[in-house]
Amino acid sequence: MEIEIPDSIKHLYEEGRNPVVKIPNPVLRQMCLPVQKITKKTQQFIDDLVYWSLNADGVGISAPQLGRLERIMIVDPEVGNPDVYINPEIIHTEGEFILEEGCLSIPGIIGTVKRHHTVTVKGLNRKGEVFEKTYSKLGAAVVQHELDHLNGVLFIDRVEPDSLYAYDYSEAAKEKRRKKREEYSTSDEE
């Protein structure tokens, strides 16, 4: 599904805000290719992915969002404890639930999506070792959301259309960080 970006959040789509690729860039609609060899460049790229996910207070990111069509994704539902997957595959799913999702590539747009409640994902970690983990709820949704990116699928393709709304969370996040900073600066004075 393609969506219209409301004027109130168009500024979130300006070039140069950050390197995260935004809709309607066609790179987000491509199929990513398996990583054949984990090189130093792969490692640096993984660092970039983790950096930009954390920078946005995101819960995950995928390679095409930084413009590379490789099967690499970061899953970080706790924000700050990122799991790296190279060539990931979902090997088991259980149940269903619905949650509100957003996407760094579709900033300011939120909507309700139905996802598997629990998923087990298997892939290689950044050292090239086989890594398998089971996630529920938010973590499971992040796995499915990021894996969709590797197949050119966006959450707006799966969203309940009536649930979509616009929200400038960059302002809300800025406010949250400002409050946090204040907390720390007060404790400094003691």
Ligand SMILES: [Zn+2]
């Ligand atoms: Zn996304």
